[in-house]
Amino acid sequence: MRKFIYKILIFTTTLLVVIVLLFFRYDLCVKVNANNFKLPPNITKIIIGDSHVQLALNNKYIPNSVSLSIASESYLYSYKKIKHITENNPQVDTVFLGAGYHNFSSYYDADLYNQYSFNNYFYLFNLNEQITLLANYYFDTNFLSGAFKQLFKKDYYQWKGGFDIINTDLPLNCSSIDKRIQEQFSKRIYSLSNIKYFENICSYCKLNKITLIAINTPLHKMYYERVPLNYIKTYNNIMQKNKIRVIDFKGLNFKDEDFLPDGDHVSEKGATKTSVLLNEIIKNGL
Amino acid sequence: MLFNSIEFAVFLPIVFILYWFVFNKQLRLQNLFIVFVSYIFYGWWDWRFLILIAFTTLCSWFSGILIEKIRLKHETKIQKINWAKIISTSNIILNLGILGVYKYFNFFVASFVEAFANINIHLEPATLYLILPVGISFYTFQALSYSIDVYRKQLKATNDIVSFFAYISFFPQLVAGPIERATNLLPQFYKKRTFDYENSIKGMRQILWGLFKKVVIADNCAQYANTIFDNFNDYNGSTLFIGAIFFAIQIYGDFSGYSDIAIGTARLFGFNLMKNFAFPYFSRDIAEFWRRWHISLSTWFRDYLYIPLGGSRGGKWLSIRNTLIIFTVSGFWHGANRTFIIWGLINALFIFPSILLKTNRVNLEIVAKGKWLPSISDLYKIATTFILVSLAWIFFRSESVFQSYIIIKEIFSISFFSIPEITGDRFLKIAVLIFFIIEWLGRESEFAIHKNVLLKNNITRWIFYVILSISILYFIGEEQQFIYFQF
Numbered sequence: 001m002r003k004f005i006y007k008i009l010i011f012t013t014t015l016l017v018v019i020v021l022l023f024f025r026y027d028l029c030v031k032v033n034a035n036n037f038k039l040p041p042n043i044t045k046i047i048i049g050d051s052h053v054q055l056a057l058n059n060k061y062i063p064n065s066v067s068l069s070i071a072s073e074s075y076l077y078s079y080k081k082i083k084h085i086t087e088n089n090p091q092v093d094t095v096f097l098g099a100g101y102h103n104f105s106s107y108y109d110a111d112l113y114n115q116y117s118f119n120n121y122f123y124l125f126n127l128n129e130q131i132t133l134l135a136n137y138y139f140d141t142n143f144l145s146g147a148f149k150q151l152f153k154k155d156y157y158q159w160k161g162g163f164d165i166i167n168t169d170l171p172l173n174c175s176s177i178d179k180r181i182q183e184q185f186s187k188r189i190y191s192l193s194n195i196k197y198f199e200n201i202c203s204y205c206k207l208n209k210i211t212l213i214a215i216n217t218p219l220h221k222m223y224y225e226r227v228p229l230n231y232i233k234t235y236n237n238i239m240q241k242n243k244i245r246v247i248d249f250k251g252l253n254f255k256d257e258d259f260l261p262d263g264d265h266v267s268e269k270g271a272t273k274t275s276v277l278l279n280e281i282i283k284n285g286l
Numbered sequence: 287m288l289f290n291s292i293e294f295a296v297f298l299p300i301v302f303i304l305y306w307f308v309f310n311k312q313l314r315l316q317n318l319f320i321v322f323v324s325y326i327f328y329g330w331w332d333w334r335f336l337i338l339i340a341f342t343t344l345c346s347w348f349s350g351i352l353i354e355k356i357r358l359k360h361e362t363k364i365q366k367i368n369w370a371k372i373i374s375t376s377n378i379i380l381n382l383g384i385l386g387v388y389k390y391f392n393f394f395v396a397s398f399v400e401a402f403a404n405i406n407i408h409l410e411p412a413t414l415y416l417i418l419p420v421g422i423s424f425y426t427f428q429a430l431s432y433s434i435d436v437y438r439k440q441l442k443a444t445n446d447i448v449s450f451f452a453y454i455s456f457f458p459q460l461v462a463g464p465i466e467r468a469t470n471l472l473p474q475f476y477k478k479r480t481f482d483y484e485n486s487i488k489g490m491r492q493i494l495w496g497l498f499k500k501v502v503i504a505d506n507c508a509q510y511a512n513t514i515f516d517n518f519n520d521y522n523g524s525t526l527f528i529g530a531i532f533f534a535i536q537i538y539g540d541f542s543g544y545s546d547i548a549i550g551t552a553r554l555f556g557f558n559l560m561k562n563f564a565f566p567y568f569s570r571d572i573a574e575f576w577r578r579w580h581i582s583l584s585t586w587f588r589d590y591l592y593i594p595l596g597g598s599r600g601g602k603w604l605s606i607r608n609t610l611i612i613f614t615v616s617g618f619w620h621g622a623n624r625t626f627i628i629w630g631l632i633n634a635l636f637i638f639p640s641i642l643l644k645t646n647r648v649n650l651e652i653v654a655k656g657k658w659l660p661s662i663s664d665l666y667k668i669a670t671t672f673i674l675v676s677l678a679w680i681f682f683r684s685e686s687v688f689q690s691y692i693i694i695k696e697i698f699s700i701s702f703f704s705i706p707e708i709t710g711d712r713f714l715k716i717a718v719l720i721f722f723i724i725e726w727l728g729r730e731s732e733f734a735i736h737k738n739v740l741l742k743n744n745i746t747r748w749i750f751y752v753i754l755s756i757s758i759l760y761f762i763g764e765e766q767q768f769i770y771f772q773f
Contacts, residue, residue, distance in 0.1 A: 015756075
């Protein structure tokens with residue numbers, strides 16, 4: 001028995017050593033490459049957020065900007081991203097942060113620690129935070145294997161994202177809008193995590209003298225009419241409390257073709273219109 | 287609890303330590319501990335079904351005791367036989383009744399309603415929304431084997447209720463086999479187990495290989511098989527054929543992987559379970575394939591159905607009739623769907639020529655024994671058997687007979703000669719190739735990496751185990767259920 005346990009321990013230790021070596025190799029690569037994550041010197045504005053801004057703001061139409069938004073991104077990760085990017089790129093002076101009513105709904109929390117969202121960001125956290133996260137999620141094989149897979153990847157910045165277009169032949173329709181509203185607001189609970197990290201982003205930007213602008217992307221009238229009032233009120237309260245400038249595109253009179261079927265994401269045409277409009281606002285002085 | 291979950295990775299070492307260091311003083315206590323942890327293992331999925339498994343166990347145990355008592359009490363031979371037969375039959379009906387209600391009730395109701403609808407009589411179906419208890423077919427068959435063996439006097443009924451509960455619920459093989467015979471497993475609970483270093487190391491290796499088969503091979507093949515089968519209307523014949531091949535590899539990796547983990551885990555506790563797979567995809571004919579695939583079920587049907595029906599003793603035609611019955615029942619055992627029955631029938635059809643030509647017991651030894659490579663003729667036979675088996679799997683995997691029909695029709699159309707739209711990524715192709723090379727080289731052993739010629743050197747072996755572990759960690763992702771859990 002002693003021999004058996006000894007052998008199992010030796011094997012487990014060997015395996016752990018290999019994993020730790022892989023981890024440090026990766027960590028070293030991230031650190032080395034962190035300096036390489038340099039935005040071009042003319043880039044002073046970054047666009048951060050989830051699929052709403054990812055689809056709505058095309059940096060091609062907004063000079064000196066880059067979109068680093070990615071679908072389903074919670075503010076926890078946006079916060080880590082903003083910190084990481086601005087620390088490595090001190091020329092960044094403006095952050096356009098996607099902030100819609102849905103961002104403060106608890107439906108966002110379901111994706112907070114899934115494989116898709118979590119593992120891409122794992123290496124944005126410092127070692128202590130990583131250990132805490134591992135300790136909290138060690139029962140989730142999904143998460144563990146995702147974090148492990150990352151060790152073998154050469155793309156260290158999968159969280160980068162960028163402007164994206166969704167092509168669909170489906171027209172805007174009521175059932176997609178209802179489905180979306182149901183998905184986002186039926187539980188009528190707020191996302192405490194997103195509220196907390198939104199405030200953290202505000203504080204961080206203020207402290208570092210970075211202009212933070214919240215972007216409420218265009219919403220179709222039929223979608224907006226279905227958003228529960230208490231979410232709109234809470235949204236306004238959060239913005240007021242943090243004294244954040246909001247550029248609100250929701251009231252714009254966009255055509256149906258400017259939207260995707262769900263009414264809360266814009267199509268390619270909608271994105272062009274929104275980006276051109278934002279550029280005009282920037283030109284007129286933020 | 288799934289073998290490929292973190293819960294099991296924590297559960298197993300705790301149970302192992304308590305089993306060998308705390309409960310090893312007394313055999314009865316050790317068996318009781320096995321029952322306790324097995325019920326935790328099973329209840330992890332749904333604790334309500336513990337009542338069902340306990341009920342099945344109690345009924346089978348009582349039937350055994352009653353048969354023994356009647357044999358002692360009644361004086362005449364006829365009286366003894368009649369009463370023993372009545373009790374044994376009652377227990378079989380009860381067990382099969384429970385299985386029938388949970389597994390087949392809705393199928394029969396739907397078939398009944400459909401049959402009446404064909405003659406324009408429309409009935410309102412009284413469907414029961416029952417959840418199928420995991421592993422019910424496995425532990426029911428295990429309980430039946432005990433009952434029948436006691437009736438046949440091949441086994442003495444046990445008075446030891448703890449051992450009997452442990453035999454039915456033994457966690458490594460509880461939910462997906464191997465379906466153990468009471469004659470093999472039950473006596474192992476009567477004897478004090480001593481820790482065997484060699485057997486335990488062998489067990490660990492078998493667990494590792496089983497996990498690799500499931501997590502790396504089966505789950506990766508599943509992605510492609512699922513895509514192709516779920517969108518069968520969109521693909522050409524060659525892609526659908528590749529889908530069938532992917533599924534053939536998936537089901538082998540999945541089920542034999544489970545069996546390896548089960549057998550390996552049992553070894554850690556001092557038990558030897560029966561072999562369930564013997565490199566079936568290296569078979570040279572369908573009869574050989576069925577001697578090497580899901581051995582515990584095939585031999586169960588052979589011993590408790592095929593032989594009592596007369597086996598092959600009554601000539602060719604009786605043998606064909608019995609084979610047809612066995613394969614139909616085996617198909618039906620897998621699930622309440624016509625696709626499984628047709629799958630069984632197709633396999634029976636494949637086997638008939640060899641029964642008629644009396645060639646069904648030609649290939650008893652493993653192919654190319656003692657050689658590195660097979661002969662051209664063997665290779666041809668292996669490939670043909672594999673293709674036939676893969677085509678039959680189409681019925682097993684499809685949701686409906688119609689889906690199978692469309693897939694088969696497309697495979698046998700001109701589109702079979704078009705370029706496949708999906709062939710799998712490069713990694714998977716390499717992994718599958720390496721997997722089959724290792725299986726080939728280890729085909730004369732109990733499992734592929736046991737005494738494999740490639741792994742004689744200690745350093746090579748350890749590097750190999752580390753690579754296996756890393757690849758398991760890499761692919762473990764979302765815990766994927768084992769296919770045979772649904773049966």
